[in-house]
Structure formats: C-alpha cells, structure tokens
Amino acid sequence: MAKDAKVQSKNETFVADETETLVESRPASRGVWRSRIKLHARHLSRSTQFVIAAALILGLTMFFVGKLVSARIERAAVQSAAEAGAHYMEAFLEPYVQEMSRDNGLSPNSIKSLDRLMDSRSLKRHIVSIKIWRADGTVVYSTDKSITNRQFPMDEIADALKGNVVTDLEDLDQEENEFERKLNVPLYEIYAPLREFNTRKIIAVGEFYEKAESLEQEINRVRQQVWLVVGTATLAMLTLLFFLVRRGDQIIQRQQVSLRLRLLEQTRLHVSNAALHRKINTATQEFSRINELTLRRIGADLHDGPAQLLTLILIRLDDLAEHCTTLDQESLETIRGAATDALREVRDLSRGLALPEINDLTLTQELQLVAERHEQRTGSKVQLNIATLPDSAPLPVKLCLYRFVQETLNNAYRHAQGKGQTIIASHEEGTLRITVRDTGPGMAADAMVVDGHGRNRLGLAGLRYRVESLGGVFSIQSSPGSGTSVSARLRV
Structure with a gap:
C-alpha cells in the first residue's frame, strides 16, 4: 500500500508539472506570436499600416451598415408584399367569414366555396395554403384538413388580432406548418385581420402562405446592389485615404532621410570637434x-648672465674706490647704488620666473607656498581662507593656479600697496574657485580693459588667456575705493 501511494503521488506530481508546463507554454506561445506580429508590423510602411487599420475599422463599420440597410430593405420589401397580399386576400376571404360574427364558425357551404377558390389556377400560382383562425387560436379552415378545428398557440396571430398585418420569411418549424414544409418551396406567411362589413370589428385572422421565389430574388438583387454600393464606397474611401496617407508618408520619409543626413553630419562634426578639442x-x-620651460630658461639666463655681470661690476667698483678722489667717490657710490638696485631687480625677476617644484605638492600646500614667497619678497601680509581642496590636480592646472595667484598678488602689492591681500579657495561639484582680493583704491571700469595708450593690460590679458586656455572662467570685480577682486574657476 505504501509503494502504491508513493507511485500515485509521483504520478500526480508529474501530471501537475506537465499541466503547469502546458499552461505556462500557452501564454509563452501567445507572447511569441504577438512579438512576431509586432515585428512584421514594424517593417510595414506607415501607409500600409494605416490602410490595414482603416480597412479593419471602415470594413467593420460598412459591414454593419450594409447589414442594417439590407435588413431594412428586406423588411420593407416583405412588408410591402404582405400589405399588397393582405388587401388581395381580404377581398376573397372576408365575404366567407361574415357568418363567424354570429356562429363563431364556418358553414359547410363556405368551406366548399373556399376549397373551390383554392383550386383556382390563378390563385395557385401565388398562394399554396390558407388558414382561417378564430380569436381563441382555433383553426376553423385550412387547406390542410388535418389541423381544422385544432387549437394552437396564439403568439403569431396576437398582432393580427390587434389590426396589424404580420409577415415573415420563416423556416416553417411550427406544428401547424407540417403541410407547408412538405411542399419544399420557399414561402412567406402573412397574417391579416378579417373584419365584419358593418362594424369593421375583427372577427377572424386569415393566414396564407405565398411563394417567395420572386420576392427572394428581388431581395437578393437589392441586397447585391446595396453591398456593391457599400463595397465600392468603402474601396473608394480606402483608396483615397491610402493615397493621402502615402503622400504624407513619403514627405515624412524624405524628412527622416534629411534628418538622418543632418544627424550624421552633426555626429561627424561633433567627432571632429571633439578631436580638435583634444x-x-x-x-x-x-x-x-614650454612656456614654463622658457620662463625657467629666461630666469636662469638672467641669473647666470646679467646678475653675474652686475656682481662683477660691483666688485670692480670696490677696487676702484680705493684709488679715487673724493669727487670720484661720490660718482662711484651713485654707480654702485644703481648697480645694486639693478642686481636686486634681476634677481627678483629670476626668482619669480623660476617656478618651484610643485608636482609633489597638494593644492593647499601650493597656495601656502606662493603666499609665503610673496610675503618674503614684499614684506606684506597675505591672509589665507582655504576650504577643503583636492589633494591632486593635473600639472597644467597647478601651473595655472600658481601663476594666477602670483600675478594677482604682485598686482595687489603694486597697485594697492598690499592692503588686505586675501586668497580665497573652494571646491564644489568638481569646480575649483580661486579669488585674490585687496582693499586698495580699486580700478575704474575702463582701466580693467584698456590702459592709457589704448593697449590691453598685458598682465590681466595674460591671466585671462592662461585661465581660459584650460576651459576656465576669468572675472574681475573692482570699482574706485572698494578694492579689487580677481577670480578664476577651473574644472578639476
């Protein structure tokens, strides 16, 4: 029993797994089909996609319109034929049913007269069967004698008893239609109210079955005409819409090609610009x-050339001073003073052009170094306001930073006598901002651009070019009496 239970559980598990696999595979297959349909639809042109969608929507709309119109026409044709047939049969049947207002039935003579009427050739060409119904649903006369005096449901004669002519092309599946079914010809039945001559009161309902070959042919012909008109109109609208959409699609395609060409050209120019930028x-x-190397070489040449010659001049002047008169001593002192000043300036220039080794320094240490050297050289005070800066930066940025601060401090010392010299440095979102301020007399707006001879200030222009060559932003804020502030922003 235990083994059987295990086998049964395994079988159930296998069946469950297989069922789940089948259930899961169906949505997967549906997804594959949907993806295939979407893939094929993407390769179709817009005009083709529009025509397919329009054909579905317009086709369904016109199909329902055609069905509605055909049904209305068929109903109208049948009703018209029924009205004509009803008036025709009322003229034949109403004289024989007048006695039903008194006896509630037909006499044998009336039945014989109706039978002779049905044997008429002219009538048989159109009418194949007649029934006369009493108001309670009893058949008092019928071409099929087997249903005479039998009572049937009143669903079909209820409207006729209200004075309406009722007609329908039907399958003749009711019990009282066994005789008509055996004829195997298309028929349509008409229920017409039969009235009393004097009071026009409905005393019976006449039912007759008329051959429907000609009516069906007429209905089919009208239906074909309707569908021909509907189909032609639908095809004409689809064709017109197709050409309109196709024209717009061609314009869109030409614009897309033009846009692609422009995009390719823009991409090519972007690549070229990127290469040029690099x-x-x-x-x-x-x-x-190279500029730094040149400045170092010039500084070295000044130190090794003019500085050495001026030193030699001072030594020779000291030798000559021992053998000169008092008047000559005064001249020698003047020459010695000029040579000493020249030597000092040459050494300052040499020291300023010779950039210290800053590769191993952080940005904070570099700013501290340039401030310290400026203080040693000028004897002025520089205040540092430095936030947290990156430890490393590219060498061109370091060189630009050193020269920018060095030149702006020199300008502050030269034009503002070193008053309120301050270095402010910060780093936010990859941007390094350096500002050097002073509290000197400031500059006029035109002085920041042009000097007295109409030439750009070389110091400021050099700083601007140096900063902007690295993609930075250079700015100056100054006005008479409020000091000067020079700023540079560089991406680090």
Missing part, C-alpha cells in the same frame, strides 16, 4: 609646459 587641450598643455 588637440587644443594637448596643445595648451604643451604650450604651458
């Missing part, structure tokens, strides 16, 4: 490096 950056960095 070359410019490389050239800028190389220029900065």
Whole structure:
C-alpha cells in the first residue's frame, strides 16, 4: 500500500508539472506570436499600416451598415408584399367569414366555396395554403384538413388580432406548418385581420402562405446592389485615404532621410570637434609646459648672465674706490647704488620666473607656498581662507593656479600697496574657485580693459588667456575705493 501511494503521488506530481508546463507554454506561445506580429508590423510602411487599420475599422463599420440597410430593405420589401397580399386576400376571404360574427364558425357551404377558390389556377400560382383562425387560436379552415378545428398557440396571430398585418420569411418549424414544409418551396406567411362589413370589428385572422421565389430574388438583387454600393464606397474611401496617407508618408520619409543626413553630419562634426578639442587641450598643455620651460630658461639666463655681470661690476667698483678722489667717490657710490638696485631687480625677476617644484605638492600646500614667497619678497601680509581642496590636480592646472595667484598678488602689492591681500579657495561639484582680493583704491571700469595708450593690460590679458586656455572662467570685480577682486574657476 505504501509503494502504491508513493507511485500515485509521483504520478500526480508529474501530471501537475506537465499541466503547469502546458499552461505556462500557452501564454509563452501567445507572447511569441504577438512579438512576431509586432515585428512584421514594424517593417510595414506607415501607409500600409494605416490602410490595414482603416480597412479593419471602415470594413467593420460598412459591414454593419450594409447589414442594417439590407435588413431594412428586406423588411420593407416583405412588408410591402404582405400589405399588397393582405388587401388581395381580404377581398376573397372576408365575404366567407361574415357568418363567424354570429356562429363563431364556418358553414359547410363556405368551406366548399373556399376549397373551390383554392383550386383556382390563378390563385395557385401565388398562394399554396390558407388558414382561417378564430380569436381563441382555433383553426376553423385550412387547406390542410388535418389541423381544422385544432387549437394552437396564439403568439403569431396576437398582432393580427390587434389590426396589424404580420409577415415573415420563416423556416416553417411550427406544428401547424407540417403541410407547408412538405411542399419544399420557399414561402412567406402573412397574417391579416378579417373584419365584419358593418362594424369593421375583427372577427377572424386569415393566414396564407405565398411563394417567395420572386420576392427572394428581388431581395437578393437589392441586397447585391446595396453591398456593391457599400463595397465600392468603402474601396473608394480606402483608396483615397491610402493615397493621402502615402503622400504624407513619403514627405515624412524624405524628412527622416534629411534628418538622418543632418544627424550624421552633426555626429561627424561633433567627432571632429571633439578631436580638435583634444588637440587644443594637448596643445595648451604643451604650450604651458614650454612656456614654463622658457620662463625657467629666461630666469636662469638672467641669473647666470646679467646678475653675474652686475656682481662683477660691483666688485670692480670696490677696487676702484680705493684709488679715487673724493669727487670720484661720490660718482662711484651713485654707480654702485644703481648697480645694486639693478642686481636686486634681476634677481627678483629670476626668482619669480623660476617656478618651484610643485608636482609633489597638494593644492593647499601650493597656495601656502606662493603666499609665503610673496610675503618674503614684499614684506606684506597675505591672509589665507582655504576650504577643503583636492589633494591632486593635473600639472597644467597647478601651473595655472600658481601663476594666477602670483600675478594677482604682485598686482595687489603694486597697485594697492598690499592692503588686505586675501586668497580665497573652494571646491564644489568638481569646480575649483580661486579669488585674490585687496582693499586698495580699486580700478575704474575702463582701466580693467584698456590702459592709457589704448593697449590691453598685458598682465590681466595674460591671466585671462592662461585661465581660459584650460576651459576656465576669468572675472574681475573692482570699482574706485572698494578694492579689487580677481577670480578664476577651473574644472578639476
């Protein structure tokens, strides 16, 4: 029993797994089909997609319109034929049913007269069967004698008893239609109210079955005409819409091709500009490096050339001073003073052009170094307001930073006598901002651009070019009596 239970549980598990796999595979297959349909639809042109969608929507709409119109026409044709047939049969049947207002039935003579009427050839060409119904649903006369005096449901004669002509093309599946079914011909039945001559009161309902071949042919012909008109109109609208959409689609395609060409050209120009930008950056960095080397060489040449010659002049002047008169001593002192000043300036220039080794320094240490050297050289005080800065930066940025602060401090010392010299440095969201301020007399607006001879100030222009060559932003804020503030922003 235990083994059987285990086998049964395994079978149930297998069946459950298989069922789940089948259930899961169906949505997967549906998803595959949907993806395939979407893939094929994407490869179709817009005009084709529009025509397919319009054909579905317009086709369904016109189909329902055609069905509605056909049904209305068929109903109208049948009702018209029924009205004509009803008036025709009322003229034949009403004289024989007048006695039903008194006897509630037909006499044998009336039945024989109706039978002779049905044997008429002219009538048989159209009418195949007649029934006369009493108000309670009893058949008092019928071509099929087997249903005479039998009572049937009153669903079909209820409207006729209200004075309406009722007609329908039907399948003749009711019990009282067995005789008509055996004829195997298309028929439509008409229920017409039969009235008393004097009071026009409905005393019976006449039912007759008329051959429907000609009526069906007429209905089919009208239906074909309706569908032909509907189909032609639908096809014409689809064709017109297709050409309109196709024209718009062609315009869109031409615009897309033009946009693609422009996009390719823009992409090519962007790549070219990026390459040029990289070359410019490389050239800028190389220029900065060469410029620093040139400045160092000039500083070295000044130190090794004019500075040494001026030192030699001072030594020779000391030798000559021992053999000169008092008048000559005064001249020698003047020459010695001039040579000493010249030597000091040459050494200052040499020291300023010779940039210290800053590769291993952080940005904070670099700013502290340039401030310290400026204080040693000028004897002025520099205040530092430095926030947290990155420890490392590219060498061109370090060189630009050193020269920017060095030149702005020199300008502050030269034009503001070193009053309120302050270095402010901060770093936010990858942008390094350096500002050097003083509290001197400031500058006029035109003085920040042009000097008295109509030439750009070389110091400020050099700073601007140096900062902007690295993609930075250079700015000056100054007005008479409020000091000067020079700022630089660089991406780090």
